[in-house]
Amino acid sequence: MRSLWLNTLTKQSLYRLSTKRYSTNVEPKEPVVKTKSIPGPKSIELKKQLDSVQATGTIQFFADYEKSIGNYIYDVDGNILLDVYTQISSVPLGYNHPRLYKVFNNEQNLKTLINRPALGVFPGKEWPEKLHSVLLNIAPKGLNKITTMMCGSCSNENAYKSIFIWYQNKLRGNAPLTEQEKNSCMINIPPGAPKLSILSFKGAFHGRTLGALSTTHSKYIHKLDVPSFDWPIASFPEYRYPLDENVAHNKKEDEKCLSEVQDLIQQYASKNPVAGIVVEPIQSEGGDNEASPEFFRSLQAICKKNGIALLIDEVQTGGGSTGKFWAHEHFELESPPDVVTFSKKLQLGGYFHNDDFIPNEPYRIFNTWMGDPGKVLLLEEVVKVIQEEKLLANVDVAGKVLKNGLLSLEKEFPHILNSTRGRGTFLAVNCTNTKVRDQIIGALKLHGIQTGGCGEISIRFRPALIFKEYHANIVLDRFRKVLQGI
Amino acid sequence: MRSLWLNTLTKQSLYRLSTKRYSTNVEPKEPVVKTKSIPGPKSIELKKQLDSVQATGTIQFFADYEKSIGNYIYDVDGNILLDVYTQISSVPLGYNHPRLYKVFNNEQNLKTLINRPALGVFPGKEWPEKLHSVLLNIAPKGLNKITTMMCGSCSNENAYKSIFIWYQNKLRGNAPLTEQEKNSCMINIPPGAPKLSILSFKGAFHGRTLGALSTTHSKYIHKLDVPSFDWPIASFPEYRYPLDENVAHNKKEDEKCLSEVQDLIQQYASKNPVAGIVVEPIQSEGGDNEASPEFFRSLQAICKKNGIALLIDEVQTGGGSTGKFWAHEHFELESPPDVVTFSKKLQLGGYFHNDDFIPNEPYRIFNTWMGDPGKVLLLEEVVKVIQEEKLLANVDVAGKVLKNGLLSLEKEFPHILNSTRGRGTFLAVNCTNTKVRDQIIGALKLHGIQTGGCGEISIRFRPALIFKEYHANIVLDRFRKVLQGI
Incomplete structure (x- = not known):
């Protein structure tokens, strides 16, 4: 009675396909922002469709989860954001991790x-x-x-x-x-x-x-x-x-x-x-x-x-x-x-x-x-x-870079930022007030960085565990540009 | 960037495999009970293993969900039960329905x-x-x-x-x-x-x-x-x-x-x-x-x-x-x-x-x-x-057979059963008291029928929507045997 649905041959060819595929499916070098505002026009159109079915006041944009990869979330308007918010801190290995893809490549x-x-x-x-x-x-x-x-x-x-x-x-x-x-x-x-x-x-x-x-x-x-x-x-x-x-x-x-x-x-x-x-x-x-x-x-x-x-x-x-x-x-x-x-x-x-x-x-x-x-x-x-990939050690390394960078930004922009804190990549920084905080989060998004607020005046960083030192540097670079523009 | 992980050819061959497989993967003709009691020895062994990790007082047996099919749930001891309880009424199409199997045969x-x-x-x-x-x-x-x-x-x-x-x-x-x-x-x-x-x-x-x-x-x-x-x-x-x-x-x-x-x-x-x-x-x-x-x-x-x-x-x-x-x-x-x-x-x-x-x-x-x-x-x-399969109409037909059969059993065994009620296949019958009810549920299981209790004295029937007239007749036949033995 046991199903033979996936025979060995098919299983192996699937495995080869998926391995091959993922060797070419890599993260972009940096974020790409194509629309003047986010949500862009396609997200706004989808929001209208959803509006007739449920409350949409909390929606930031519509994502393309087929394209999203690693630390980058793709939206329907072609924007590619470095995601350090990760679905309210709920994505451990980034998007479309090849190892997760393989989990259901298995009859049982x-x-x-x-x-x-x-x-x-x-x-x-x-x-x-x-x-x-x-x-x-x-x-x-x-x-x-x-x-x-x-x-x-x-x-x-x-x-x-x-x-x-x-x-x-x-x-x-x-x-x-x-x-x-x-x-x-x-x-x-x-x-x-x-x-x-x-x-x-x-x-x-x-x-x-x-x-x-x-x-x-x-x-x-x-x-x-x-x-x-x-x-x-x-x-x-x-x-x-x-x-x-x-x-x-x-x-x-x-x-x-x-x-x-x-x-x-x-x-x-x-x-x-x-x-x-x-x-x-x-x-x-x-x-x-x-x-x-x-x-x-x-x-x-x-x-x-x-x-x-x-x-x-x-x-x-x-x-x-x-x-x-x-x-x-x-x-x-x-x-x-x-x-x-x-x-x-x-x-x-x-x-x-x-x-x-x-x-x-x-x-x-x-x-x-x-x-x-x-x-x-x-x-x-x-x-x-x-x-296997020692990701907790990775978190320590990337977290130190991000935290030190935030501390430097604090010193550069003491009238805007203070109170950098946290452990690993679980980090936050305070802004002068709620208005400024919200302004920064919005501007960061238009610079290709998806963050989230918490409390009244804080920005929280919640990258995936595969977030590396070089991602931290991109975040810090974009953050500096945003702060310079305020 | 879009993954080509499942190319068209592979998709089609998977589809053929799954269709082919399911044409032969059919329900047994009737329940099979191999052990003297349920849980059988393998279930009891697994229960011991689980006991060291969590509370197990509610567990009836360990199932083999790879083998279970349609209205039949297979346990680890080789027992095959006609399941009219369906995971506390939560299984709509029975086990391993081929159409559900195909849902994740799809990249998106x-x-x-x-x-x-x-x-x-x-x-x-x-x-x-x-x-x-x-x-x-x-x-x-x-x-x-x-x-x-x-x-x-x-x-x-x-x-x-x-x-x-x-x-x-x-x-x-x-x-x-x-x-x-x-x-x-x-x-x-x-x-x-x-x-x-x-x-x-x-x-x-x-x-x-x-x-x-x-x-x-x-x-x-x-x-x-x-x-x-x-x-x-x-x-x-x-x-x-x-x-x-x-x-x-x-x-x-x-x-x-x-x-x-x-x-x-x-x-x-x-x-x-x-x-x-x-x-x-x-x-x-x-x-x-x-x-x-x-x-x-x-x-x-x-x-x-x-x-x-x-x-x-x-x-x-x-x-x-x-x-x-x-x-x-x-x-x-x-x-x-x-x-x-x-x-x-x-x-x-x-x-x-x-x-x-x-x-x-x-x-x-x-x-x-x-x-x-x-x-x-x-x-x-x-x-x-x-x-597509007009399952609500099927529920009506199968439900009538089951309900009429329960009403007949009531008349045959008025000292044990009463108050048959319900709509469709969502049916119940009362027993004289809790002890008799629990005895019947246990005996039904050893006759190959998985039911559940509700309230103090009721047996509830919650088959899947693919439960047919002939399944109802198997349930009624086994139920009669159980009642004769009480």
């Missing part, structure tokens, strides 16, 4: 795409091996369990649920469930649906579904008009840069925020006890706000002292662009965080955790798909390429 | 898979056309806007947000946002984060993220230990069967529940005003609980009268298995529902709506991926096959 993988299982009930025979070889291979140190999901919001939502279940289980001890617990949760009230909370930080972004959104505080437009849980929100450090010239101020920031965390835990103990704290290693959407390794180590200590879980949200930071696969590796925590969520560059979503966060009973953390094995196949290849 | 489609865009910012050039030709092609009558998502929970969560935004916008009129609104929503409090609610029904299932879960009330294990919004919950009709012998009772049920809805709207007006009502056309996870077309028409009238939105959740019912593409078409509503959510058989998630539910400002309903164009390519082919 193709069948995985068209026979999507309910992974929690009828997983395919290869699932345990894939989880071991792909996901445990990249697991943060000390976390040996993985729950797969599909996107960042779902990952955080389900991680929160795991934390609530863990917390209540601790309170309950080994006591059996009461009828009151079973019945009250069905109508959304305590004790079955307890008044618990997740503590988050001002400026944080953890997603936009209603639980995740209650911990998101980066922009009002994300939250306006949506009901929210009354959960505690602490201040996040607001550092001054460069770090080595602002040690005292920044240390004070750490202390102030940590003391606020401790106060909020006490304050909420009687109304919505804190079961967990969620934090990004670098607040991304909120403005690339950093906190020190010491801050994170102290935060973990507060969690341990209060018996609450520490969830590190690596949806944007995970996958290598800080120079380590997980950004929290930079913090040298005393013990592993309790839960680490991921998505974006990792193709699917999910969270790593330890045994404590596996519920006692089945079906407590569950949904129809529980992730997507087709995306795991892509991730498998992504991870192989990262390891 | 393959590139769609490996260049996943942030659809809300940089959609591909083909996106507007795909939305028109694929999604608007199946849009519920009267709804001309589509917001794409990835799964059922996300679809409901974002549909709720659209409803809240719409509701507040009505209240606000054209007044500009106040600073108080902007600032308060950032810290989760009114007026920016208003106290609004979505009314749901007892027995409902709308997903498991925290917003969706506040409207889910089918089983305590889904909800226990998770904080919840205080949102109103009305009773859902509890019908007696057969419908034509219980008209008075069922009508009374409708009236009781509708009056409860009206009361709850008043009751919550002063604390958490109801902005929308969410309802399934058939409560699926909750036990295949039906309500009459009159019930739904009256519910819509209540919504209109109170200025609140009606959201019909077609995540499980949508896609054809009730004999119509959308189950709510059976209700002949006076006007379209305001929002219709979908996922599962439709491969991706999302919701249809009208212009009123497009927010005024960009980025209010948004996330990184906003769906998955690779899944739209699959949906495109699914819809073509449904239309």
